[in-house]
Amino acid sequence: MAANSPTSSPVTITVTSSGGSRSLGLTSPMPRRNSVSNNPNSPLSGGENRRASSSGGGRRYLSFSKDSTDEFVAYTVQIPPTPDNRVLTDSQNSPPLESSKSRGKLGKPNPNEGFIKDTIYTGGFNSATKAHMRKSSEEEPVMAKSKMICGMEGCDEKAIGGKFKNYCDCGFGICEDCYMDCVGNNGGGYCPGCKEPYKDVNDGYSEEEPPPSEEKDQANPLPSWGRGVKLEKNFSLVQSFKNPNHDFDHTRWLFETKGTYGYGNALWPRDGYEFGRGTERYENPPDFSDRRNKPLTRKIGISAAIISPYRLLMVLRLGVLACFLTWRIMHPNHEAMWLWLMSVICEIWFAISWILDQLPKICPVKRVTDLSVLKERFESSEPNLRNPKKFSDLPGIDVFVSTADADKEPPLVTANTILSILAVDYPVEKVACYLSDDGGSLVTFEALAEAASFARTWVPFCKKHKIEPRNPEAYFSQKRDPLKNKVRLDFVRDRRRVKREYDEFKVRINALPDSIRRRSDAYNAQTEIRAKKKQMELGVNTSETVKVPKATWMADGSHWHGTWLSAEEGHSRGDHEGIIQPRTTFRSRSRRENLIDTTDVDIRLPMLVYVSREKRPGFDHNKKAGAMNALVRASAIMSNGAFILNLDCDHYIYNSLAVREGMCFMLDRGGDKICYVQFPQRFEGIDPNDRYANHNTVFFDVSMRALDGLQGPMYVGTGCIFRRIALYGFSPPRATEHHGWFGRQKTRKLLRKKSKEQNQDDDEMLLPINGDRYEDDDIARASLAKQFGNSTSLIDSIAVAEFGGRLLHELRGKGCLGRPSGSLAVQREPLDASALSEAVSVITCFYEDKTDWGKRVGWIYGSVTEDVVTGYRMHNRGWRSVYCVTKRDAFRGTAPINLTDRLIQVLRWATGSVEIFFSRNNALFASPRMKFLQRIAYFNVGIYPFTSIFLLVYCILPALSLFSGNSSSNH
Ligand SMILES: O=c1ccn([C@@H]2O[C@H](COP(=O)(O)OP(=O)(O)O[C@H]3O[C@H](CO)[C@@H](O)[C@H](O)[C@H]3O)[C@@H](O)[C@H]2O)c(=O)[nH]1
Numbered sequence: 001m002a003a004n005s006p007t008s009s010p011v012t013i014t015v016t017s018s019g020g021s022r023s024l025g026l027t028s029p030m031p032r033r034n035s036v037s038n039n040p041n042s043p044l045s046g047g048e049n050r051r052a053s054s055s056g057g058g059r060r061y062l063s064f065s066k067d068s069t070d071e072f073v074a075y076t077v078q079i080p081p082t083p084d085n086r087v088l089t090d091s092q093n094s095p096p097l098e099s100s101k102s103r104g105k106l107g108k109p110n111p112n113e114g115f116i117k118d119t120i121y122t123g124g125f126n127s128a129t130k131a132h133m134r135k136s137s138e139e140e141p142v143m144a145k146s147k148m149i150c151g152m153e154g155c156d157e158k159a160i161g162g163k164f165k166n167y168c169d170c171g172f173g174i175c176e177d178c179y180m181d182c183v184g185n186n187g188g189g190y191c192p193g194c195k196e197p198y199k200d201v202n203d204g205y206s207e208e209e210p211p212p213s214e215e216k217d218q219a220n221p222l223p224s225w226g227r228g229v230k231l232e233k234n235f236s237l238v239q240s241f242k243n244p245n246h247d248f249d250h251t252r253w254l255f256e257t258k259g260t261y262g263y264g265n266a267l268w269p270r271d272g273y274e275f276g277r278g279t280e281r282y283e284n285p286p287d288f289s290d291r292r293n294k295p296l297t298r299k300i301g302i303s304a305a306i307i308s309p310y311r312l313l314m315v316l317r318l319g320v321l322a323c324f325l326t327w328r329i330m331h332p333n334h335e336a337m338w339l340w341l342m343s344v345i346c347e348i349w350f351a352i353s354w355i356l357d358q359l360p361k362i363c364p365v366k367r368v369t370d371l372s373v374l375k376e377r378f379e380s381s382e383p384n385l386r387n388p389k390k391f392s393d394l395p396g397i398d399v400f401v402s403t404a405d406a407d408k409e410p411p412l413v414t415a416n417t418i419l420s421i422l423a424v425d426y427p428v429e430k431v432a433c434y435l436s437d438d439g440g441s442l443v444t445f446e447a448l449a450e451a452a453s454f455a456r457t458w459v460p461f462c463k464k465h466k467i468e469p470r471n472p473e474a475y476f477s478q479k480r481d482p483l484k485n486k487v488r489l490d491f492v493r494d495r496r497r498v499k500r501e502y503d504e505f506k507v508r509i510n511a512l513p514d515s516i517r518r519r520s521d522a523y524n525a526q527t528e529i530r531a532k533k534k535q536m537e538l539g540v541n542t543s544e545t546v547k548v549p550k551a552t553w554m555a556d557g558s559h560w561h562g563t564w565l566s567a568e569e570g571h572s573r574g575d576h577e578g579i580i581q582p583r584t585t586f587r588s589r590s591r592r593e594n595l596i597d598t599t600d601v602d603i604r605l606p607m608l609v610y611v612s613r614e615k616r617p618g619f620d621h622n623k624k625a626g627a628m629n630a631l632v633r634a635s636a637i638m639s640n641g642a643f644i645l646n647l648d649c650d651h652y653i654y655n656s657l658a659v660r661e662g663m664c665f666m667l668d669r670g671g672d673k674i675c676y677v678q679f680p681q682r683f684e685g686i687d688p689n690d691r692y693a694n695h696n697t698v699f700f701d702v703s704m705r706a707l708d709g710l711q712g713p714m715y716v717g718t719g720c721i722f723r724r725i726a727l728y729g730f731s732p733p734r735a736t737e738h739h740g741w742f743g744r745q746k747t748r749k750l751l752r753k754k755s756k757e758q759n760q761d762d763d764e765m766l767l768p769i770n771g772d773r774y775e776d777d778d779i780a781r782a783s784l785a786k787q788f789g790n791s792t793s794l795i796d797s798i799a800v801a802e803f804g805g806r807l808l809h810e811l812r813g814k815g816c817l818g819r820p821s822g823s824l825a826v827q828r829e830p831l832d833a834s835a836l837s838e839a840v841s842v843i844t845c846f847y848e849d850k851t852d853w854g855k856r857v858g859w860i861y862g863s864v865t866e867d868v869v870t871g872y873r874m875h876n877r878g879w880r881s882v883y884c885v886t887k888r889d890a891f892r893g894t895a896p897i898n899l900t901d902r903l904i905q906v907l908r909w910a911t912g913s914v915e916i917f918f919s920r921n922n923a924l925f926a927s928p929r930m931k932f933l934q935r936i937a938y939f940n941v942g943i944y945p946f947t948s949i950f951l952l953v954y955c956i957l958p959a960l961s962l963f964s965g966n967s968s969s970n971h
Pocket residue numbers: 402403404405409436438622623624627647648649650716717718864865866867905908909
């Protein structure tokens with residue numbers, strides 16, 4: 001189904017339709033080659049080609065849709081059925097759980113089986129931009145019409161005739177006949193999906209009036225820079241294909257003239273919406289924020305009772321130290337001069353490093369958040385006219401989980417992490433979870449599918465009974481009484497059922513490597529036989545053995561695109577194509593079939609995406625940093641959450657409110673200058689004595705808190721919520737206001753001079769909104785394309801992400817743009833195939849060629865401790881960060897519990913530090929925006945490993961002196 005031959009096209013859309021698996025695997029085969037860049041084959045390397053290929057995915061896609069319009073309409077995105085996945089893809093047929101033995105055997109394909117009824121809900125805050133591609137109502141149905149099937153049991157009414165609709169916002173699609181059955185003649189009736197009453201019959205979206213989320217969220221005032229976004233370039237395919245010469249487009253006109261309907265226009269009631277229709281407008285702004293002046297967070301100094309003695313002690317020690325050192329220097333040992341000299345040097349070094357260590361600690365802070373204010377401000381408690389569906393106004397967040405090796409990082413742990421994320425307490429339509437699998441392993445992939453399946457039971461269970469932690473493994477192995485604080489009567493029964501389900505899930509996950517191997521063996525044997533037969537038929541010399549690649553097979557009977565067990569060429573760890581497999585907003589089992597009663601529980605699940613970036617030999621993949629950057633790009637196109645939470649696969653969400661806690665800081669007054677919120681790393685499974693100092697108590701409870709008082713803690717690699725715009729390398733708003741060595745004096749001149757001398761990477765890169773640099777749109781886009789690579793959707797998404805991360809209007813200072821409240825209270829945009837092919841094109845290994853990725857955009861490359869460097873660069877640009885210690889640990893992880901692993905880890909960190917010391921990331925070269933003490937803290941990170949040398953010398957000194965004493969006495 002590839003539009004071009006796979007060897008020459010960077011993006012191929014493969015729709016595997018064999019054997020009942022309607023899976024769309026998006027892969028990006030690229031010509032295998034060894035040169036890193038300047039390859040004429042690479043569609044992205046030549047200057048001229050660049051322009052053309054920026055819309056390449058789209059154009060190719062266009063031809064693809066022209067060739068086979070029906071196919072396009074019948075497009076769906078889905079994880080191919082693993083045995084259990086099959087259960088969840090189809091709630092109406094509800095096949096019984098298949099035993100793992102039948103894995104790999106394909107059941108009789110049921111024509112309806114593979115369709116997820118709610119595939120169309122996903123996307124994100126692109127709405128402000130993307131919505132414009134579906135401008136007129138005639139254009140709209142293309143996606144909505146996409147082959148869907150009535151969700152009623154026993155009914156398989158197709159969508160094509162236009163008889164299929166989502167009458168209810170829960171996404172439960174139903175055909176006209178069944179709908180009429182449900183609502184009866186006089187309205188009322190309940191949605192069979194969510195069991196909530198249908199709104200007024202007239203309110204059902206008729207064909208003339210598409211749902212509000214499609215059309216009404218268009219007038220959000222975008223940053224002025226974003227308004228000229230070349231939409232038609234980006235989405236030409238949709239337009240040309242649907243409506244080649246459309247008439248004057250009102251919405252677009254409004255959009256481009258910065259027109260706005262006022263508050264909450266996204267949800268402006270239908271009647272009052274259409275400009276010029278003469279219907280009345282609603283006057284009052286929505287009441288999102290009664291108590292808007294209540295702060296979301298507070299900063300408390302550590303009480304004087306604790307800090308004063310501490311400071312006193314510090315001064316005392318300093319005095320003693322000084323006395324001691326002077327005494328040492330004044331009394332040289334003339335007999336062994338060099339020994340004396342060495343020990344004094346060592347002592348001075350210790351003194352300095354002690355001071356460096358202590359100085360940043362003199363003003364630690366503590367912070368508290370107020371989650372109830374967050375709720376009040378961003379989530380209207382009652383559905384009101386403007387927001388009838390009670391969508392939350394919180395910004396979106398994309399959660400990135402990194403995994404690299406299915407052997408070292410057990411899939412069960414990863415699956416549990418994913419489950420804890422899917423169950424997080426945050427509006428479902430605002431969360432997207434991305435798993436980056438650097439191993440490209442089918443085990444991980446299927447574990448994810450299994451997790452998605454189990455989530456349909458687990459997540460409603462968590463939400464219903466307020467389970468903590470929402471990691472099933474951790475929850476079920478808790479020692480404490482599960483009944484504590486549980487009020488609902490059916491808790492015991494539910495828990496027992498879910499526990500049984502989890503145990504089965506566990507068995508399936510642990511059996512995955514085995515079952516995949518067995519399945520592949522079976523398929524390979526089959527292929528071999530077939531090949532032999534063919535050979536025989538053709539009458540070729542049969543003594544010649546047929547060579548069949550030992551492939552790894554997916555459950556649907558097709559080759560796995562990633563790494564094969566046999567590590568064939570093109571399918572080994574460092575050499576495979578990019579894979580993206582999204583699972584759009586999917587739902588728990590329909591309420592009737594569910595194990596537990598889920599009345600009154602939100603049974604939707606967040607978007608979940610499997611990503612394995614392309615890997616080819618000869619490319620530097622930059623480890624975790626590279627994986628994260630691929631995710632940053634892919635997620636920008638697919639969900640574009642304004643914030644990004646980064647977790648290692650072994651760190652799960654221990655406190656389901658963690659994301660909200662972090663959001664409090666980001667959305668509070670002044671929060672627009674915060675680049676990230678770092679949470680402490682907490683570990684479990686460590687022996688009580690903490691033999692290898694895994695807890696790092698001093699670091700996480702003293703140093704980091706102290707740094708928090710000095711513009712912000714470092715980024716330590718996991719458990720951190722980023723502002724997307726900050727990751728993109730932009731400068732914070734009003735960056736030049738507060739800087740100077742002590743954070744007060746204004747040193748504009750110094751700044752200017754410095755920035756010229758300094759490396760380009762630290763030049764200020766102004767946000768579109770606070771710079772006039774982007775007045776000329778084309779130049780702006782060109783310069784952005786140079787930095788970000790030439791994906792148009794990616795570039796367009798920047799402004800949208802910026803908008804989503806803005807503070808509410810009333811929280812911003814004068815003269816600054818804030819977003820109107822209610823502007824994010826919209827449904828997700830559907831994810832379409834063109835977006836997916838674009839997403840695949842940005843995870844190719846040559847995408848970063850000649851761009852700023854890894855240099856100033858995204859995670860920074862070139863260090864084994866990319867985390868510290870990445871955080872440092874942001875601070876250097878004037879961003880601040882926040883350390884968020886919650887009462888209940890936000891995240892928990894597993895730490896290396898054997899000595900070798902721990903030593904390797906510590907060694908790696910030390911190496912990273914030394915690297916930092918000898919690079920331009922040394923805090924000595926910091927920009928004047930960093931505070932003095934903050935520099936010292938970063939500087940200290942760079943030099944602490946050197947202490948080991950001095951320590952070593954100091955320890956062997958006595959031995960040396962003994963030796964020299966002996967030799968001198970021998971004299
Ligand atoms: O090529 C790679 C290598 C690693 N990872 C992931 O990176 C994370 C961290 O790697 P790990 O080997 O577990 O290092 P740790 O010492 O446990 O990690 C700490 O230290 C690292 C920096 O040295 C940070 O990147 C981590 O976030 C931080 O938790 C893991 O999730 C890996 O899956 C990848 O995605 N791709």
